[in-house]
Amino acid sequence: MEAMILINRAFGETRVALLEDGVASEVYVERDHDLGLVGNVYKGRVTRVLPGMQAAFVDIGLDRAAFLYVDDILAPASKAPKSVEAVEDDDETDPTSADDEPAEETQAKPSISELIREGQELVCQVSKDPLGSKGARVTTHVTLAGRYVVYMPSTGHIGISKRIVDEDERKRLRTAIEQVASAKSIPGGFIVRTEGAGIDEAKLGEDVEFLRTLWTEVEARAAKTSAPALIQPDLDLVLRASRDLFTREIEKAIIDDPREAERVREFVRKYSPDLESRVVLFDGPVPLFDHYGVEGEIERALHRKVGMKSGASIVIDQAEALTAIDVNTGRFVGKQNLEATILRTNLEAVREVVTQLRLRNIGGIIVIDFIDMESPENRDRVYQAFVEEMKRDRAKTHILPISALGVIEMTRKRVRESLGRSLTEPCPYCEGRGRLRSRTTICHDIFREVLRQSRRHPGTDLVVRVNPELAAILTEDKADNLSELERTIGRTVVVEGRADFHQESFRVQLRTAGRGA
Numbered sequence: 001m002e003a004m005i006l007i008n009r010a011f012g013e014t015r016v017a018l019l020e021d022g023v024a025s026e027v028y029v030e031r032d033h034d035l036g037l038v039g040n041v042y043k044g045r046v047t048r049v050l051p052g053m054q055a056a057f058v059d060i061g062l063d064r065a066a067f068l069y070v071d072d073i074l075a076p077a078s079k080a081p082k083s084v085e086a087v088e089d090d091d092e093t094d095p096t097s098a099d100d101e102p103a104e105e106t107q108a109k110p111s112i113s114e115l116i117r118e119g120q121e122l123v124c125q126v127s128k129d130p131l132g133s134k135g136a137r138v139t140t141h142v143t144l145a146g147r148y149v150v151y152m153p154s155t156g157h158i159g160i161s162k163r164i165v166d167e168d169e170r171k172r173l174r175t176a177i178e179q180v181a182s183a184k185s186i187p188g189g190f191i192v193r194t195e196g197a198g199i200d201e202a203k204l205g206e207d208v209e210f211l212r213t214l215w216t217e218v219e220a221r222a223a224k225t226s227a228p229a230l231i232q233p234d235l236d237l238v239l240r241a242s243r244d245l246f247t248r249e250i251e252k253a254i255i256d257d258p259r260e261a262e263r264v265r266e267f268v269r270k271y272s273p274d275l276e277s278r279v280v281l282f283d284g285p286v287p288l289f290d291h292y293g294v295e296g297e298i299e300r301a302l303h304r305k306v307g308m309k310s311g312a313s314i315v316i317d318q319a320e321a322l323t324a325i326d327v328n329t330g331r332f333v334g335k336q337n338l339e340a341t342i343l344r345t346n347l348e349a350v351r352e353v354v355t356q357l358r359l360r361n362i363g364g365i366i367v368i369d370f371i372d373m374e375s376p377e378n379r380d381r382v383y384q385a386f387v388e389e390m391k392r393d394r395a396k397t398h399i400l401p402i403s404a405l406g407v408i409e410m411t412r413k414r415v416r417e418s419l420g421r422s423l424t425e426p427c428p429y430c431e432g433r434g435r436l437r438s439r440t441t442i443c444h445d446i447f448r449e450v451l452r453q454s455r456r457h458p459g460t461d462l463v464v465r466v467n468p469e470l471a472a473i474l475t476e477d478k479a480d481n482l483s484e485l486e487r488t489i490g491r492t493v494v495v496e497g498r499a500d501f502h503q504e505s506f507r508v509q510l511r512t513a514g515r516g517a
Helices: 084-088 167-183 201-223 237-244 258-271 273-278 294-301 338-360 376-390 419-423 439-456 468-475 479-489
Strands: 003-010 013-020 023-031 041-050 055-059 066-069 121-128 137-139 149-152 158-160 189-192 229-232 252-255 279-281 305-307 313-318 322-328 364-369 397-399 407-412 462-466 493-497 506-510
Touching: 003 237, 003 258, 013 237, 023 237, 023 294, 023 338, 023 419, 041 066, 066 121, 121 201, 149 201, 158 167, 167 189, 167 201, 201 229, 237 258, 252 258, 252 273, 258 273, 258 279, 273 279, 294 338, 294 419, 313 338, 322 338, 338 376, 338 419, 376 397, 439 462, 439 468, 439 479, 439 506, 462 468, 468 479, 468 493, 479 493
Parallel strands: 003 252, 066 137, 158 189, 252 279, 322 364, 462 493
Antiparallel strands: 003 013, 013 023, 041 055, 041 121, 041 229, 055 066, 121 137, 149 189, 305 313, 313 322, 364 407, 397 407, 462 506
C-alpha cells in the first residue's frame, strides 16, 4: 500500500491528510485561534466533587470546567492489574488516542471523595477535547510521547505496540527498555511505539532520557505555578503528524509551506534522519489538496449521503454519542441473483464505511445497518471483511458480530471533534435538527394562533406578520381557509410579509387604528 502525508498551511489554518493508495483516509484540521487541547498538561484546581458520579470538575483555565473520572485519579497499584497479554497489547499514542482505557475492576473502588477534595490543586493532562456541550476530560496519569517511546511517570509497566507482531522483536524491545530504565534509574512505565521496531538500544535510550528530562521540567514548573495554568503544551498539528504519522511506511511528506517544511526536516533530522529525504516542498500550479483530490474527499465527508461506484450508497446520521449508518442498494441491481447482489453491495459498503469512519473521525457508539442477508456464511463474510478493513484504523475499537437484525454494533474511541463538527456549525434556522416545519404546518399553526388571539381580544382586527413566502401561501393557496377563519371569528385578518422573519417565525398582533395591510 502506497502512503503519503500532505501538510497544507495557509491563513492561520493547518490541515494534514494521510493518503493510502491515493485516497484520503484521515484528515486533521487545526486553526491558530482554536488549537486542540489533547496532550496539554495543566495545573488545575478541583472545583466540585460528585461522589454519586464518582467524578469531579477541575478548573484548568478554560471556559468550561474539565471532567475528571475516578479511574483517572486512582494510583496504578489500586487499579485491577492487567494480564500480561493486555499489557503487551497497549496501543501507542497517536493523533486520535491519548490514554489507555480504564482497567476492569476486580474489587470495589474507593469513593472519589477519599482521593481528592474541593480546592485541591493537581497536575492533569487533557485526554479528550471538549466535545459538543461537554468540557474536556482530564487524567492525572500524564503520558509524554517521544518518537519511539511513550513515558508514563505514574505507572510501572512496560508495553509494546500491538502493531509490532514479531515476538522476538517484542522481547528485544522489552529487554532494551528495561535495561535503559534500570541503568538510568528512571521510575515509571513505558510503551514502545510502532516506530520503535528495529531501533537500537542507544536511540531508545536517548528518547527515554529526553522524556524523563521533559517530565522533570514539567514537575518543576508545576511546583512554582498556581492553578489554573498551562504547564506543558503538546506539539502543534504539524509536529504531531511528523511524530505520529510520518513513519518509515510513508513514502513522502509533501508540504506546501517552506517554513513548515523546514520545521519537519529539523524534527525528523533529530529523530529519524533517514526520513529527511522524503520531505518534499510542493510548489505546483494548483493548491496541494486540490492536486491530490483531498478537497473533494473532504466535501464528500460533509454530506449525509455518500455514493459508491456501483450506484449503491451509505447514509450517515450522527448524533451526540451515537452514529447510525444505513446501507442502500440505490440503483445497483446486480447481474446475478438477489443474494449475490446484496453480498456484493455489502462488501463494497464495508470499504466505504471504514473510509468514512476514519475520514470523519466518528466516535462513540456506531450502528451499521447492512442489507439483510439470508446466508449465515455471507453475514460472516461481511463481518470478517469489516474487521479486516478496520485493522487499518489506529483508533481503539470494539466490534460485535452481525446480529440477527443484520447490524454491526461497535464503539470507536475519539478524543477530538469529528471532521464534520470541526468544519461546520449548527444551522441557525433549524438549530441543528436538520429539518424545518413545513410551510403548510406553519400556516395551520397561524390559523390556530389567530383563533386564540381573537378570543382573548374580541372585536379587534388582527395582523399576521410572517415570512414573505408564507404570506404568499396564506393569501393565495390558503385563501379559502383564511376566508373561513375570518368568517369564524367575525373580523378581518391582515397578512403582512416581513423579509426579516425566519420561515418558522410569525407574530399575531392587534391591528392598530389607521394601519393597513
